[in-house]
Amino acid sequence: MSDENEMITGIEVPIYLKYNFTAGAAPARFLSQLKEGKLTGQSRSDPGAPVYVPPRGSCPATGQPTDTEVEVADKATVQSFTIVHIPIPGNPIEPPFVVANLVADGANISFIHLMSECDNEQVHIGQRVQAVWRPEEEWDYSMDNIKYFKPIDEPDVPVEHIGKLPVTGLEA
Amino acid sequence: MKEIAIVGYQQSDAVSDAGAQNEVELIIPVLSRIFEQVGITNAQDVDFVCSGSCDYLQGAAFAFVLGVDALGAVPPIKESHVEMDAAWALYESVLKIRMGHADSALVYGFGKSSPGELPIVLSQQLDPYYLAPQWVDTISLAAMQARMMLDRGLITERDMAEVVARSRRNALDNPHAQLKGDVTADDILAEETYLSPLRRSDCCPISDGASAMVICTVEKAKAWGKPYAVISGIDHIIESHNPGMRDLTDSVSTRKAAENAGMGKGKVDVAELYAPFSHQELILSRALGLGDDTNINPSGGVLAGNLMMASGLSRIGEVFNRIVAGDAERGVAHTTSGPCLQHNLVAVLDKGEVA
């Protein structure tokens, strides 16, 4: 590229745009409760309607608003997971680490979070986990208030029951 | 070819900042009103759904996917999306019905432009080698177009101010309008220039909101027993991306699209034109050959509220509203996209038979 007569074949085009994001009403309610250390799902108002964590404002199955709030447990079940071995640009966590789809007790849809204090090779679907919270003074409007989920000594949940547990967890 | 009818249209208010409303929360109230208008439960009751939006507006990748959460998409539905104004989602839906793949369709558009710096965001739709890297904003391009019109004596600043004043007055009757008032051209001319030769009032506001429409075959409209208007013609044409290669003082593509849509086959009682800048309404009404017997932008047009990705569909919806209300028998709706009226869609609407 030092030859000034050399033909240019490619250019770098930086496109950087600034935004001010405003959370929707449903996510804002969820995040406000999270700041108080509570995981709050939302559902349609009809009885037995599915509970979403995190909520986005509608029940995708019917298109109706999720205006009913339900506190869910910070215990959850592994619905799926992956072990990340590649460093991800901008991510401070050092691989290998476990990213899992977790369903909180009392909720019917999974969210994504980290798992730690575990043997990565022993992580499995149906495994029971619980949130490890940051110190209360660090809580913000963020799922990051939970550092990660760690395995707990409870029996595995059969696959057909994952996503269907009551807020009290698996019945003995 | 199957005749296609519009049976429902709804839009949200155009607001400068929708605040704590995400995409799905903007759409749900509009959809629930249109489902009620047409007498259906949700998107399960139509054969096809198509939406228009642009993730760049709010800077959230795949934000349009969240829109699907407002539809009731369980069991799965036939759904599509255009990264354009929903008027083009309507176009896709019209083709779908004409080809016999659907008898009815829900079309919706939504946009939250307030989170970003819209004129700068839109600069990135320009040529990526010569224009986008200079960050030429869309208002500046429109200002150069306006000056060409002024320099060549095609319009005066008073003509532009008259367009704004009429928009503000017409918008007094539009409950969804963001800017309205009993304003005169002299009031507008008294304003200082903003991006010379444009004054702030010559430019559409930045708005958040959504709109939705249901279309179907005329047979289905009759079966539903709803008042309807017929889409008797629709076409869209795009011009060169190089503004230097275009005659910016005319809109050749609008004129051609209107010819192809059959606009000239009858009288035009009402026209809703997507003119984000006052001088562009004059370019468009001349390109379409509209005279004093046509009521232009009775809603106030987009100078009264510009829902990016939804206001094009709204132009068609406003003409539909006037036809079913009996205020007009035939109307034309125009939608634009790109800088300086680069890409234009024209739809011709006629009164349907009395149900």
Add this chain to the structure above:
Amino acid sequence: MSQPEILNQAFELGFTYTRSTGPVVGRFLTELKKRNIVGIKASDGRVIVPPMEYDPDTAEELSEFVEVGQEGEIISFAWVKHPREAHPSERPFAWAMIKLDGADVPMVHWVASDSEELVSTGARVKATWSDDTKGYITDIACFELV
């Protein structure tokens, strides 16, 4: 139902894209690096600056480059009283469509001027080069009134 607070978060969304230039844009940018401006001949003989790869009217592939002048005439302009952060100038300036000598089609660039009154349609301008040309449209730092 709890009452939500309004939660805002400023953020920047950005990527540095790598774009292939192809032989036509690449040639134009290569010439800019050498402080030359070239256009291309359209099917009807008009000279287009910056060059386009295909004729917008006939779709014919274009390849006949022509060097054009570094001075030209303002065809139209917009006076930016309040420059935006992304704009190339912090001081008020004009975006302009400039027809360079030897070109038939105006190009969009910006004109530095101390005041709006000094800029007019038909005014002559001259390209000013950036100190370090690298093969980018902003190698032309701006145009100045002659």
